[in-house]
Amino acid sequence: MSDTTSRPDERLLAALRERLGERLSTAAAVREQHGRDESWHPSQPPDAVAFPDSTEEVAWIVRQCAEARVPVIPFGTGTAIEGHVAAVQGGVCLDLSRMDRILQVNAEDMDATVEAGVTRKRLNAHLRDTGLFFPIDPGADASLGGMAATRASGTNAVRYGTMRENVLSLRVVLPDGRVIRTARRARKSAAGYDLTHLFVGSEGTLGVITEVTLRLHGIPEAISAAVCPFDDLESAVRTVVQTIQAGVPVARVELLDAVTVRAVAAYAKLDMAAAPTLFLEFHGSPAGVEEQAATVQALAAENGGRDFAWATRAEERSRLWEARHNTLYALLAARPGTRAFTTDVCVPISRLAECVAATRRDLDKSVFGRDGGVAGVVGHVGDGNFHVAMLIDPDNPDEVAAAERINERMVRRALDMDGTCTGEHGIGLGKLRHLTEEHGADAVAVMRAIKRGLDPQGLMNPGKLGSA
Amino acid sequence: MSDTTSRPDERLLAALRERLGERLSTAAAVREQHGRDESWHPSQPPDAVAFPDSTEEVAWIVRQCAEARVPVIPFGTGTAIEGHVAAVQGGVCLDLSRMDRILQVNAEDMDATVEAGVTRKRLNAHLRDTGLFFPIDPGADASLGGMAATRASGTNAVRYGTMRENVLSLRVVLPDGRVIRTARRARKSAAGYDLTHLFVGSEGTLGVITEVTLRLHGIPEAISAAVCPFDDLESAVRTVVQTIQAGVPVARVELLDAVTVRAVAAYAKLDMAAAPTLFLEFHGSPAGVEEQAATVQALAAENGGRDFAWATRAEERSRLWEARHNTLYALLAARPGTRAFTTDVCVPISRLAECVAATRRDLDKSVFGRDGGVAGVVGHVGDGNFHVAMLIDPDNPDEVAAAERINERMVRRALDMDGTCTGEHGIGLGKLRHLTEEHGADAVAVMRAIKRGLDPQGLMNPGKLGSA
Numbered sequence: 002m003s004d005t006t007s008r009p010d011e012r013l014l015a016a017l018r019e020r021l022g023e024r025l026s027t028a029a030a031v032r033e034q035h036g037r038d039e040s041w042h043p044s045q046p047p048d049a050v051a052f053p054d055s056t057e058e059v060a061w062i063v064r065q066c067a068e069a070r071v072p073v074i075p076f077g078t079g080t081a082i083e084g085h086v087a088a089v090q091g092g093v094c095l096d097l098s099r100m101d102r103i104l105q106v107n108a109e110d111m112d113a114t115v116e117a118g119v120t121r122k123r124l125n126a127h128l129r130d131t132g133l134f135f136p137i138d139p140g141a142d143a144s145l146g147g148m149a150a151t152r153a154s155g156t157n158a159v160r161y162g163t164m165r166e167n168v169l170s171l172r173v174v175l176p177d178g179r180v181i182r183t184a185r186r187a188r189k190s191a192a193g194y195d196l197t198h199l200f201v202g203s204e205g206t207l208g209v210i211t212e213v214t215l216r217l218h219g220i221p222e223a224i225s226a227a228v229c230p231f232d233d234l235e236s237a238v239r240t241v242v243q244t245i246q247a248g249v250p251v252a253r254v255e256l257l258d259a260v261t262v263r264a265v266a267a268y269a270k271l272d273m274a275a276a277p278t279l280f281l282e283f284h285g286s287p288a289g290v291e292e293q294a295a296t297v298q299a300l301a302a303e304n305g306g307r308d309f310a311w312a313t314r315a316e317e318r319s320r321l322w323e324a325r326h327n328t329l330y331a332l333l334a335a336r337p338g339t340r341a342f343t344t345d346v347c348v349p350i351s352r353l354a355e356c357v358a359a360t361r362r363d364l365d366k367s368v369f370g371r372d373g374g375v376a377g378v379v380g381h382v383g384d385g386n387f388h389v390a391m392l393i394d395p396d397n398p399d400e401v402a403a404a405e406r407i408n409e410r411m412v413r414r415a416l417d418m419d420g421t422c423t424g425e426h427g428i429g430l431g432k433l434r435h436l437t438e439e440h441g442a443d444a445v446a447v448m449r450a451i452k453r454g455l456d457p458q459g460l461m462n463p464g465k466l467g468s469a
Numbered sequence: 470m471s472d473t474t475s476r477p478d479e480r481l482l483a484a485l486r487e488r489l490g491e492r493l494s495t496a497a498a499v500r501e502q503h504g505r506d507e508s509w510h511p512s513q514p515p516d517a518v519a520f521p522d523s524t525e526e527v528a529w530i531v532r533q534c535a536e537a538r539v540p541v542i543p544f545g546t547g548t549a550i551e552g553h554v555a556a557v558q559g560g561v562c563l564d565l566s567r568m569d570r571i572l573q574v575n576a577e578d579m580d581a582t583v584e585a586g587v588t589r590k591r592l593n594a595h596l597r598d599t600g601l602f603f604p605i606d607p608g609a610d611a612s613l614g615g616m617a618a619t620r621a622s623g624t625n626a627v628r629y630g631t632m633r634e635n636v637l638s639l640r641v642v643l644p645d646g647r648v649i650r651t652a653r654r655a656r657k658s659a660a661g662y663d664l665t666h667l668f669v670g671s672e673g674t675l676g677v678i679t680e681v682t683l684r685l686h687g688i689p690e691a692i693s694a695a696v697c698p699f700d701d702l703e704s705a706v707r708t709v710v711q712t713i714q715a716g717v718p719v720a721r722v723e724l725l726d727a728v729t730v731r732a733v734a735a736y737a738k739l740d741m742a743a744a745p746t747l748f749l750e751f752h753g754s755p756a757g758v759e760e761q762a763a764t765v766q767a768l769a770a771e772n773g774g775r776d777f778a779w780a781t782r783a784e785e786r787s788r789l790w791e792a793r794h795n796t797l798y799a800l801l802a803a804r805p806g807t808r809a810f811t812t813d814v815c816v817p818i819s820r821l822a823e824c825v826a827a828t829r830r831d832l833d834k835s836v837f838g839r840d841g842g843v844a845g846v847v848g849h850v851g852d853g854n855f856h857v858a859m860l861i862d863p864d865n866p867d868e869v870a871a872a873e874r875i876n877e878r879m880v881r882r883a884l885d886m887d888g889t890c891t892g893e894h895g896i897g898l899g900k901l902r903h904l905t906e907e908h909g910a911d912a913v914a915v916m917r918a919i920k921r922g923l924d925p926q927g928l929m930n931p932g933k934l935g936s937a
Contacts, residue, residue, distance in 0.1 A: 109714060109819035152659045163657050165666075166634060181912040187815040188852045189631050190889035191620045191670055192896060192907055193934060194916045198633075198666030202659055219716035246577060248687035288756050347655040351577035384656045421658035428660060439660055444649040447923060448662045454922035455915060466661060 005458055007070045008091045009048050016065055017051060017093070024052040024099070035076055035086065035094040039141070039329070041340040041395050042084030042430055047074055047094035054099050056172055056180060056211040063209060064178035066093055067460060073176075074462050075205040077147025078120065080139070082343045083429025085151065085204055089464035095209060097146055103127050104212065112169055112186055114214040117146020124215075133217040136161035139425070140326050146210045152202030154425035156325065159245070159383030160252040160284065161218060163425065168201050172212035176456040186214060199451070204427055205462035207455045221252075221284035225294055226312040226321055229301050230276040234258060234361055234378070236304040237277045238354040241382045243300045245350055249293050253282035254383040255325055258361060261332065261377030261390075268331030269324035279306070279382075280325050282318070328379050332390050336375040339392040342404040344431070346415035347386040347424025356418060357387055360411050364389065368403045386424035412438075428466050436466075473926055475538045476559045477516050484533055485519060485561070492520040492567070503544055503554065503562040507609065507797070509808040509863050510552030510898055515542055515562035522567050524640055524648060524679040531677060532646030534561055535928060541644075542930045543673040545615025546588065548607070550811045551897025553619065553672055557932035563677060565614055571595050572680065580637055580654055582682040585614020592683075601685040604629035607893070608794050614678045620670030622893035624793065627713070627851030628720040628752065629686060631893065636669050640680035644924040654682060667919070672895055673930035675923045689720075689752035693762055694780040694789055697769050698744040702726060702829055702846070704772040705745045706822040709850045711768045713818055717761050721750035722851040723793055726829060729800065729845035729858075736799030737792035747774070747850075748793050750786070796847050800858050804843040807860040810872040812899070814883035815854040815892030824886060825855055828879050832857065836871045854892035880906075896934050904934075 009017075017025045026032070027049045037044035048071075053059045066073045072092025079086060088094060100116035103124065107113065108131045115124060122142045124135050137148060138155035147153070149171060154163035161167065170184040183196035200207060231237040234256070241254050256279055257265060263275040279301070283293040298309055312318045324331075329341055348356050361378055369376035369391050380387025389411065393400040412422045412435050422435040437445050452459075452467025459468050477485075485493045494500070495517045505512035516539075521527045534541045540560025547554060556562060568584035571592065575581065576599045583592060590610045592603050605616060606623035615621070617639060622631035629635065638652040641664075651664035668675060699705040702724070709722050724747055725733060731743040747769070751761040766777055780786045792799075797809055816824050829846055837844035837859050848855025857879065861868040880890045880903050890903040905913045920927075920935025927936050 107817065107819065109710070110817040111714070112817070152663075154657060154659070158657065162634075165657070165663070166630075175911070175915065179911045179914075181909060181915060183912065185884070185889045185907065186817045186887040187854075187883075187889040187892065188818070189622055189626065189633070189815055189854060189892050191622070191891045191893050192889045192900065193670070193904055193913075194675075194919055195620075195633070195663075195666045195670055196908075196912060196915060198663045199919075202661070202663055207662075219714075221716075242577070246579070246687075248689070286757075286760055288760060289754075292754055292756060347657055349575065349578040349580070349654045350656070351575065386655075386657060415655075416653070419654040421653045421655040421660045423659045424655060424657050425659050432660065436661055439653065440664075441649060443643070443647045444651065444664060445661075446647075447643070447649060447664060450922035451662055451667075451919055454918035 005070055006072050006090045006460060006463055009069065009071045009093060013065060013069045013071060014049060017049065017062065021051055026050045035079065035096060036088050038079050038081040038084060038086055040082040040084055041342045041393060042087060045087035045089050047088035048091045050094045050096055052096050052099050056174065059095060059209050059211050060174045060178045060180050062093065062095065063174050063176065067177050067458065070458055070460065072460050072463050073209065075150065075209045077117065077144035078141060080141035080143050081151060081427065081429060083426050083431035085427060085429040087430055097144065100211060106131060108133060110186065111217045112214055113217055114212060115145055117211050117213060118144050120144050121148065128217065132220050134220050135215055136218055137164055137167055140329055145213045145215065149201050149210050149213050150203060150205050151427045154381065156253045156255055156381060158381055159254060160250060164201055165198065167216045168197055168213060169216055170214040171197055171200050171210050173200055173208040173210055175208045176458065176461050204429065204466050206452060206466045206468065207461060223287040223290040224282065224284055224318065225290050226282040226318045227309050228273065228278055228280050228321065229306045229309045230274050230278045231304065231306045234277045234357055235354045236306065237279050238357055238382060240279065240301045240304045240306060242350050242353060244297050245383055247296060249296050251281060251293060251297065251383060252284040253280065255280040256380040256382040256387065258378040260375065261328060261379050264331040264335040264377060265324050265328055268327060268334050271324055280321065329390060332375060332377050332392060336392040340395050342391040342393045343388060343426065344408045344411060345386060345388040345424050345426045346411055346420055346422060347384060348415050348418045348420030350385040352418040353382060353385050356414055359414060360389060363407050363410055367407060368400055384424065430465065473538060474540050474558045474928060474931055477537065477539045477561060481533060481537045481539060482517060485517065485530065489519055494518045503547065503564060504556050506547050506549040506552060506554055508550040508552055509810045509861060510555060513555035513557050515556035516559045518562045518564055520564050520567050524642065527563060527677050527679050528642045528646045528648050530561065530563065531642050531644065535645050535926065538926055538928065540928050540931050541677065543618065543677045545585065545612030546609060548609035548611050549619060549895065549897060551894050551899035553895060553897040555898055565612065568679060574599060576601060578654065579685045580682055581685055582680060583613055585679050585681060586612050588612050589616065596685065600688055602688050603683055603685055605632055605635055608797055613681045613683065617669050617678050617681050618671060618673050619895045622849065624721045624723055624849060626849055627722060628718055632669055633666065635684045636665055636681060637684055638682040639665055639668050639678050641668055641676040641678055643676045644926065644929050672897065672934050674920060674934045674936065675929060691755040691758040692750065692752055692786065693758050694750040694786045695777050696746055696748050696789065697774045697777045698742050698746045699772065699774045702745045703822045703826055704774065705747050706825055706850060708747065708769045708772045708774060710818050710821060712765050713851055715764060717764050719749060719761060719765065719851060720752040721748065723748040724848040724850040724855065726846040728843065729796060729847050732799040732803040732845060733792050733796055736795060736802050739792055748789065797858060800843060800845050800860060804860040808863050810859040810861045811856060811894065812876045812879060813854060813856040813892050813894045814879055814888055814890060815852060816883050816886045816888030818853040820886040821850060821853050824882055827882060828857060831875050831878055835875060836868055852892065898933065
């Protein structure tokens with residue numbers, strides 16, 4: 002499909018400029034910034050960046066682009082990490098950050114509808130007085146439209162699910178400019194194909210998400226958090242697996258390996274030993290939280306984790322999770338001037354300890370295990386999901402090659418364990434070549450058929466999911 | 470697309486018979502039985518019924534039918550209630566009941582993979598010694614393939630979700646006979662379009678589901694159940710809404726109106742007053758269950774529900790839920806010789822009391838509210854979902870017309886409240902005309918584009934979702 006797209010000509014740009022004025026930019030710096038995310042993938046700038054104000058305006062821009070066969074790339078906060086927004090065929094980037102209105106909070110129904118550009122932190126700040134919160138928390142303060150488009154996840158997913166479980170409905174501008182809503186606000190429905198889930202995780206390749214209706218959750222009556230160091234990764238992972246299998250409804254359970262703990266402690270000025278460490282959080286009634294914590298503490302002790310440090314005050318907890326969320330930035334600070342080659346996989350939990358340990362061994366044996374090398378393992382381990390961040394000098398071919406080799410081995414290992422090549426980072430450009438390996442050629446052909454059915458001209462974020 | 474299909478000719482039937490032998494039937498009684506479900510919709514028999522043994526055999530049959538442009542209608546247990554399996558253009562029905570192997574139980578990962586014909590009760594019997602169970606429980610002992618295909622739900626959905634949340638992966642025979650697996654066993658994935666959710670709820674119109682990988686859940690340490698009568702429907706619904714809003718993780722909360730309680734009590738020989746009644750169940754640790762129960766009991770008391778009757782022993786609980794699951798049969802027994810015109814909607818919970826009460830008023834004012842008439846309201850009210858069963862003589866046009874009018878009003882009311890025309894019964898034939906009303910013409914066009922992309926000949930369960 003890719004051969005049918007065009008670059009925007011002067012006529013299209015003039016039309017866009019006439020309507021958008023200052024809200025259309027062709028400045029090199031703006032284009033450069035919009036062609037890259039937080040990953041090591043080089044920028045591939047769009048030809049222009051538009052900053053629409055409304056669904057109606059998005060639809061109008063998309064129609065102009067469709068008529069001119071010009072690609073459209075939706076853009077939230079640019080915090081993806083697999084090259085999702087790279088404009089591989091040029092085109093017009095739609096930066097949705099101005100669409101930042103919180104349209105509706107239905108406290109009784111525990112849902113909210115927001116424009117795509119609202120970020121997760123802004124929504125939670127807005128919800129503060131309702132007793133409700135929105136739990137999905139990727140590292141970055143991403144936009145909720147972008148989080149829906151990439152099926153984002155985070156530290157709370159083990160308890161509250163990912164965007165897959167927490168998007169009730171979307172408003173979407175289709176590739177020809179028509180506007181649909183994918184579902185009603187009812188909690189469940191058996192009325193037709195599940196369009197909501199089709200667009201969640203479609204990475205901007207089937208349409209532009211302009212509004213998101215989200216499930217909210219009650220702020221738990223009681224919360225407690227703790228960190229617990231272990232002698233080795235396997236013991237930490239084993240504790241998590243046993244916790245899940247015991248049915249403890251743990252809200253967060255995060256693993257940081259020794260390298261990452263050292264970086265995080267330095268960056269956040271926390272006093273922590275450089276050992277594989279679990280970050281835990283429990284939500285519930287006061288009695289329930291105590292019960293959960295006691296069970297996990299006992300399991301940890303059996304696995305050699307004895308130094309539970311509790312964060313009982315809200316500020317302590319915030320500091321802890323802030324530190325956890327800043328992992329990527331902490332690792333980057335541990336080797337200044339580099340970029341992070343990040344990757345993630347997710348495996349059935351019975352295989353998690355083996356998968357994490359083998360990956361860490363790969364890192365230790367590589368250039369990243371030598372003096373001056375930095376690579377951390379961090380995981381939402383309650384889901385079987387973990388990440389590796391390898392700090393590379395993008396101009397050093399040895400480091401890039403080593404990172405790519407380790408990534409390949411990690412993906413293949415996960416697939417051999419009936420896992421997935423990405424638990425939450427997405428396909429973007431970085432994992433495109435793994436799609437067929439994971440799903441098989443026939444399933445990928447189904448994805449292409451869907452893409453062709455919805456976007457016959459191949460204009461939506463081309464060169465990514467569905468077209469490559 | 471419908472004009473392209475053909476009836477099976479002698480050549481096709483001979484080819485099928487040669488491979489399947491006795492496992493192909495063209496007997497009138499078998500065809501008649503496979504053209505109808507448990508609803509009032511008249512049977513539209515297929516031309517032949519095949520009983521395949523394996524995915525490979527399903528694929529072979531589908532290929533033969535595709536070459537001959539003959540429709541294929543997948544069939545589980547025939548317990549749908551919106552005419553899902555009616556062979557409106559004839560064709561070959563694929564009865565998957567012989568595909569009843571439990572292929573894999575991964576207790577550590579809390580998942581299981583079964584062939585499509587395994588029923589929910591058989592899976593749970595098989596799981597008995599693992600400490601795990603599968604919670605989704607529509608009234609009938611349906612097949613898990615059918616439950617996936619119809620996005621089934623049940624009494625546990627408020628706590629454990631529906632098939633939408635509990636299917637991890639599917640094996641699907643595509644309309645041209647290719648076989649795909651929609652996902653790996655990892656708990657979450659950001660790798661590509663969500664094919665699993667596309668097939669869950671696709672009602673046999675995009676392919677034949679032959680294997681289902683399901684999430685399992687730990688059998689809770691403690692369970693308690695109770696029934697509580699109320700003075701009126703609104704008070705009962707209000708109690709439920711307040712329970713959900715208080716964040717009580719109730720496992721089941723079912724509403725039966727007075728008519729239904731009377732029928733159920735008679736059918737199951739239970740001693741219950743004919744009043745609107747909540748059936749409740751709590752899962753958790755002993756302390757957690759007690760805490761939940763105390764909260765709900767207090768909320769019920771505030772709404773006039775004072776006579777909590779507890780079922781603490783497992784046998785009592787089984788009897789209670791067995792009675793609840795037999796609601797449809799109990800109502801049918803209350804007016805022998807009739808068929809049930811059933812319908813369901815789901816609304817945001819803030820509108821539930823109003824929606825239920827208005828529907829009950831409609832029933833009371835109709836032929837079903839008069840002497841001899843029977844119509845019950847039953848709901849999985851924790852989700853905002855409720856059902857109406859109107860007992861009709863299908864040969865009495867007044868009763869059919871009254872049922873249709875009440876159904877229309879109920880659907881319109883739900884849509885006006887931003888609800889859905891069906892929470893769990895599905896579209897089938899009965900709700901086809903509401904699809905556009907709910908989703909809009911453009912969203913339905915997207916569904917059609919998906920259908921065309923995957924099934925260009927329109928052979929899979931034609932005349933239903935995606936093609937009508």
